[in-house]
Amino acid sequence: MKRTTIKDVAEAAGVGVATVSRVLSGGSASPETRERVLAVAAHLDYRPSALGRNLRQQRTGGIGLLLPDLTDPLYGRLAEGVLACARSAGEPVLVGSTGGDPEQESELIGMLLEQSVDKVVAVPSGDADTWGPALRTGMTVVFAGERPDEPTEEPVDDLLLLDGLRGRPRVEGGIPTVLADDRSGVRTAVQYLKGLGHRRIAYLGGPGHARRVSAFREALGPLVDDELVVFAGGSRDAAYAAASGLFQSRPDLTAVLAGGNQLGEAAVLAARELDLRIPRDLSLVMYDDVPWAELCSPPLTVIAQPAQDLGYRAAELVLRAGIRRPRSVLLPTELIVRGSCGPRR
Template identity: 80%
Template structure:
């Protein structure tokens, strides 16, 4: 039996990304030349999306998908455990995929899930709103976890309202966040503002004034919360980012410590970033907390095994996954509302008074 052409085959033959093919075939934005090339290649390869794309609204196939950026990340593992526990209690199978934090790979996985007739999806998004448009046009039910997909837009653009609504739910003024465009989709997130604010206040109480933030992809709300917590004027040299990989996180942490030896405390936006900060400090002979205090977003088992144990902003990863699965399972009965879960500052030994 001849193998059926996939969306990836079309993308490779047309010399474009999977996300571009998905946009063209779903009627999204693309240049006339790109649209013509993609449609010609799709016809030549006899590419036919599954029947799901045509009639998903008339039938439910059961089962749900779960997409996360990195299965080796402890937090995403906890989130997956929550999704699987809820799905198991409901008798629902789960198709699990890792996007690697790559929007193109995410778009490909979305296309594969549609072809496999998976009509409900929980995702920690890597791509922007356009990446997700084909899923909605096909009728897929989606609930986002941890954060929403976004793309830059002017502040007065009405398409930014969904992200602003979520910021307000979180207690954070939209003016404190970067302008963004997000799909009007329910999400289950942690109280980033409360967690970051509590951590900064704690460090300030210890006498720290030059506090840095080490961030990564999808952490726009945490960055906005940090800027709001430290207050103007924000020293932008103390706000640095990695691209998501462990190597990038280490490079960002090491560069921060070397470029700003005057900093006295760091808030790491996730456990991969916290791990990088610990390793970079050790390589540079910086003593924690004598030379630099460290707070990490996410409580993971190894945090207590560090010397000294890390002070953390704990978020309920397993509960986040469970609640997201509950929302996607009952989406057919009523439109679910976004949920903000509480965070907790757990004080251990990685923070000390500024000497």
Template identity: 35%
Template structure:
């Protein structure tokens, strides 16, 4: 053993290194280029020929080199992390939104930390401030509350913040939304175009911005058609299945039941579909938000692009982190009506 230790086997140039972590200098020596060239390749900067870039990347792979982000982060005064505060992790709308944010964050070399406010304003505040205490560089928030003045000190200290799906309450901040008003107006107008006049609206809680905007779109479409809305045709409240089921059954009973329903979000739509499936009389339905298997169930929906919302919000956030300095912006993305059959049923 002692003899072997005094005369170790020679290491060939193409063998990976172990022990000390390889550095940019090691990569530069192996590729036969300067240190600045390696830095440009590692940081995806321009000014390197394709052949040189291939040599550098081959050296990186052979040596097992990994960029040391900690030093770069310290130089920029950042932690290379952002926080995403969702309303409800179980809501299918937030899956593609979260993935899109994560993809943009990854492209910028940042880690995404997310959590759910569970639709509780106090929980939202606790979660946001906990993320700030961990020095995230920026925040993307789907607000549960309507007063965000607690965030003003953090934003003044440099925490870039973008609100999504709903605007911030009582502060000016960047916001990315879907066109809830326009989408609902189009969805209800679609039912009107197929002969319906008695149209029920079942939505989320009135305090929620999107619920209010979709109700406003419903009223606008009905007014456009010259149709007065009976109070019994509108129901706002919890998306809990029992509450929604009761609202649907009430609207479909009596001597003059509604002939169509417009449901204000995906959770309401799912319950409404179940109730309608139990009944013999067909009732037209258009839902706001797409739902799983909606194409197989022939459910007409107003679709919003959750991934585009998340991507737009994240790109806006990183522009702020890169120094963009302008007044708070409001970006409203269009929705799309997807006819599949349920919204095209005529009045029974």
């Protein structure tokens, strides 16, 4: 007879996997929801294999790796770093794609709990509360590349900066995170564009770009034009629509900073469609270096982040969690100047 899973309980109770996980681990839920979930679990004779004591008694080893998009070159390189570290430690890796959807992320967390996976590296899609039930069961989690959505932005100085940079351990109680120093990268890029004479500089952003936008505003200072700070949804179509709309509504802008490789791709395509010549009509800097950036005509100036190292360091942290408490780290970025930027005309 097939064993009842947490997903079976969630479907029968009409709630999400994360809600079932939260109820069974003693987390917050309304009395009605808690009663319904517990009743369904009892009726289906659900025997949790990963929640509670069994998570602590039946370790299976291995690392769970949750990524928003397996086709994105950035996440592919990050995954390579995790796999390299896990391979050196003799640990298997279970990979899941969240599609950038918090609900799908919750379901995958539940599945990892079902399989007694107690170490996870994730590029988070939802907010920090999504991970609460898993953390209460004893799962060790390290975020890589991004933080979950939070009401306030954590200061850079609350991270340990590596490779000779200054810093200190992150504040107690937070989930360890390995990040690229995007604030420094964005500031350097804006200063470079200003040095070329650009004053009407746009930022094309997406979900989770609060730190980069903050750095962009700080670097521009009084030159910031709110109409030139544009956000797109997570899809390629949304990115293209945002770039095209920006370029058509503000023909006076002379430079744009695209906050990610998908947004940079959209900016290149929209500029081509609108007969904007790069860099003669529009200078372009893209956050993140991907293989196609150097193949563009002209090659794109980029803010490069060490994606593979992000994954490797995150895997190191999650594997060492039993020895000492992991500390968050911040890795340096680099501005690589190519041919997509020129002086303001």
